Amino acid sequence: MTAMTLKARGLRIPPVVASVLLLLAMVAFGSIMYTGFFSAQVFLNLLIDNAFLLVVAVGMTFVILTGGIDLSVGSVVALTTMVSAALVEHRHWPPGVVIALVLAGGSLFGALQGWLIHRFRLQAFIVTLAGMFLARGLCYVISIDSISITDPTFTAIAQMRVPLFGGAALSVGSLIALVLFGVALFIAHGTAFGRNVYAVGGSEHSALLMGLPVARTVVGVYAFSGFCAALGGVLFTFYMLSGYGLHATGMELDAIASVVIGGTLLAGGVGLVAGTLCGVLMLGLIQTLITFDGSLSAWWTKIVIGALLLAFCLLQRLTQRGAPGGEPA
Amino acid sequence: MNAKDTPVAALSTAPQCGPNAPPPPDALWRRTARHPLVWPLATLALILAVNASLSPGLWHLQWRDGHLYGSLIDIINRAAPLAIVALGLTLVIATRGIDISVGAVVAISGAVAALMMGDELKIVDGQAVHLSHVPVAVAVLGALAAAGLCGAWNGLLVARAGLQPIIATLIMMLAGRGAAQLLTGGQILSIQYVPYFAIGNGFLIGLPVAALIALAVWGGMTLILERSALGLFIRAIGINPRAARVAGVRSRTITICVYAFCGLCAGIAGVIVSSNVKSADGNNAGLLMELDAILAVTIGGTLLSGGRFTLAGTVIGALIIQTLTSTIYAIGVPPEINLVVKAVVVFVVMLLQSSEFRRQLRALALRPAPGASR
Numbered sequence: 001m002t003a004m005t006l007k008a009r010g011l012r013i014p015p016v017v018a019s020v021l022l023l024l025a026m027v028a029f030g031s032i033m034y035t036g037f038f039s040a041q042v043f044l045n046l047l048i049d050n051a052f053l054l055v056v057a058v059g060m061t062f063v064i065l066t067g068g069i070d071l072s073v074g075s076v077v078a079l080t081t082m083v084s085a086a087l088v089e090h091r092h093w094p095p096g097v098v099i100a101l102v103l104a105g106g107s108l109f110g111a112l113q114g115w116l117i118h119r120f121r122l123q124a125f126i127v128t129l130a131g132m133f134l135a136r137g138l139c140y141v142i143s144i145d146s147i148s149i150t151d152p153t154f155t156a157i158a159q160m161r162v163p164l165f166g167g168a169a170l171s172v173g174s175l176i177a178l179v180l181f182g183v184a185l186f187i188a189h190g191t192a193f194g195r196n197v198y199a200v201g202g203s204e205h206s207a208l209l210m211g212l213p214v215a216r217t218v219v220g221v222y223a224f225s226g227f228c229a230a231l232g233g234v235l236f237t238f239y240m241l242s243g244y245g246l247h248a249t250g251m252e253l254d255a256i257a258s259v260v261i262g263g264t265l266l267a268g269g270v271g272l273v274a275g276t277l278c279g280v281l282m283l284g285l286i287q288t289l290i291t292f293d294g295s296l297s298a299w300w301t302k303i304v305i306g307a308l309l310l311a312f313c314l315l316q317r318l319t320q321r322g323a324p325g326g327e328p329a
Numbered sequence: 330m331n332a333k334d335t336p337v338a339a340l341s342t343a344p345q346c347g348p349n350a351p352p353p354p355d356a357l358w359r360r361t362a363r364h365p366l367v368w369p370l371a372t373l374a375l376i377l378a379v380n381a382s383l384s385p386g387l388w389h390l391q392w393r394d395g396h397l398y399g400s401l402i403d404i405i406n407r408a409a410p411l412a413i414v415a416l417g418l419t420l421v422i423a424t425r426g427i428d429i430s431v432g433a434v435v436a437i438s439g440a441v442a443a444l445m446m447g448d449e450l451k452i453v454d455g456q457a458v459h460l461s462h463v464p465v466a467v468a469v470l471g472a473l474a475a476a477g478l479c480g481a482w483n484g485l486l487v488a489r490a491g492l493q494p495i496i497a498t499l500i501m502m503l504a505g506r507g508a509a510q511l512l513t514g515g516q517i518l519s520i521q522y523v524p525y526f527a528i529g530n531g532f533l534i535g536l537p538v539a540a541l542i543a544l545a546v547w548g549g550m551t552l553i554l555e556r557s558a559l560g561l562f563i564r565a566i567g568i569n570p571r572a573a574r575v576a577g578v579r580s581r582t583i584t585i586c587v588y589a590f591c592g593l594c595a596g597i598a599g600v601i602v603s604s605n606v607k608s609a610d611g612n613n614a615g616l617l618m619e620l621d622a623i624l625a626v627t628i629g630g631t632l633l634s635g636g637r638f639t640l641a642g643t644v645i646g647a648l649i650i651q652t653l654t655s656t657i658y659a660i661g662v663p664p665e666i667n668l669v670v671k672a673v674v675v676f677v678v679m680l681l682q683s684s685e686f687r688r689q690l691r692a693l694a695l696r697p698a699p700g701a702s703r
């Protein structure tokens with residue numbers, strides 16, 4: 001990475017820095033206000049309870065970096081839980097095969113959406129909206145009821161805890177999420193594909209003129225998002241031990257919110273995968289704080305997330321102001 | 330509303346015709362086939378025909394208890410809230426925006442109306458009568474004001490702060506839903522005040538009040554947009570916001586007003602819905618309605634990329650969606666399949682709207698036998 005790109009990126013870092021500072025401030029606030037808040041397990045629980053969101057949001061980060069959006073992820077998560085539960089419970093397929101199948105299916109679903117978006121110049125928003133309908137509808141085609149999973153492999157993985165220091169422990173799902181996060185960091189900053197993603201997000205036209213494989217990048221990004229959604233669905237299956245068409249409703253919004261709060265620009269081209277981890281943790285922390293407080297109703301979660309989203313979007317606009325191309329609608 | 334009447338819209342449709350289109354042998358037929366409302370109308374006719382073949386009672390209308398009664402009236406009545414929301418959304422989409430918060434605003438408006446009326450039981454002449462804190466008109470106005478404010482806030486974020494429309498309205502969708510749940514305490518507030526029910530269930534001159542309200546909104550919008558330059562301005566903003574502003578269109582003010590109007594429409598729909606089901610549900614009222622509304626707008630022929638809109642098409646689109654839903658019920662398949670059908674419809678409609686796709690289709694159709702009928 002040349003000094004110039006570092007400098008260019010360095011100029012745009014403030015949103016990420018703001019997210020990290022805010023996260024630390026919230027941790028400090030919680031630790032001072034509530035007893036028992038500052039413990040290793042509370043923070044590991046953040047990871048355990050939001051493992052699937054982290055995975056989905058990491059996939060979403062790549063899509064948003066190219067300037068697109070993927071609204072189908074929540075439904076793909078639900079469809080994955082449904083297909084896994086139906087195949088494992090009703091057809092008695094081996095869990096390994098089922099997981100491989102849903103991961104491939106999710107990637108294919110994403111790739112198809114990416115192809116439609118790129119080939120026919122359709123709006124990402126509306127294509128993935130239709131994908132959202134389709135995946136959610138397919139859930140109900142399989143079954144309108146919840147299917148609980150009793151398969152020994154699934155339950156064993158779901159209950160397994162990996163002990164860490166001082167009696168704290170992590171679930172298998174959160175470990176998988178952390179591994180995926182590491183892989184995504186490498187893809188974004190260490191591979192040609194990652195650089196293409198930033199280039200396409202910066203300016204698709206320029207990327208095309210530079211001879212970069214724009215089509216492959218766009219399709220690849222949506223395929224990766226589909227893969228992440230399916231993997232998130234597998235983790236969600238471990239977490240809930242059931243398949244249900246109403247699982248993960250609105251998760252796409254949480255994922256988008258984490259990406260934006262993590263400092264990624266919605267216009268594309270600017271942002272860090274690491275920021276998304278920060279955003280996911282912040283969403284989790286808001287929920288934990290509201291739980292610890294006890295006097296606020298759960299509805300406040302949404303309002304606080306909305307307010308945070310607004311604050312970060314406005315912050316982004318302020319840092320962007322000087323840059324050309326900020327188009328007033 | 331013929332999009333070809335306005336020069337700006339004609340500009341936007343011009344590239345689709347293509348310079349190499351062969352001379353029309355039957356110009357009248359071609360002109361008809363190219364009219365923007367033909368395809369939505371054909372779709373509606375097709376679905377109605379399928380529905381009629383499945384449930385023969387569809388066309389059966391009768392006069393009962395002083396009003397019209399029948400499946401068709403039922404469809405129109407149920408489509409009314411969706412049509413009103415979609416009409417407001419049409420203008421937002423025409424300015425190249427989107428509003429995904431309409432569902433949350435529907436919930437807020439219902440909750441505000443329910444809270445303002447409250448629930449007071451009084452004994453009058455030995456009978457238990459439910460009273461309202463405020464007259465119905467005040468409650469409705471309060472609900473509409475709240476909804477309009479939500480919309481204006483969206484507009485401010487889009488036009489003043491320069492946020493992307495989808496994000497600005499995403500914020501409202503999240504926080505608005507939370508606010509609606511907060512207002513109702515996460516429960517279903519039941520509404521007992523009888524005069525309020527007339528809005529969603531009543532009949533006037535034999536027709537459902539809800540449908541009449543939708544008709545009034547449609548008529549009023551058509552009048553204002555066609556009889557003033559406002560429609561032209563909105564199209565101009567959608568085609569190129571910067572050029573419109575340079576040309577002297579007050580695009581920021583108009584954008585804010587358009588979003589506020591969309592919120593207002595969602596508020597009207599919220600009042601109708603809450604009156605129809607006699608309760609305000611913060612959790613589920615208007616849930617996923619934004620998707621249905623966007624679908625209705627697209628099916629109607631409004632371009633999602635802005636610059637071209639048709640109000641009549643949107644109304645037809647809302648009717649198509651409601652007819653589709655009742656047809657699916659009539660066929661007897663589980664209503665959940667509805668989502669899959671809708672998804673397929675969206676995919677088909679958006680592919681047909683894509684000029685790339687049409688070019689490819691034309692190439693495919695022409696390749697085997699050039700000059701063959703197409």
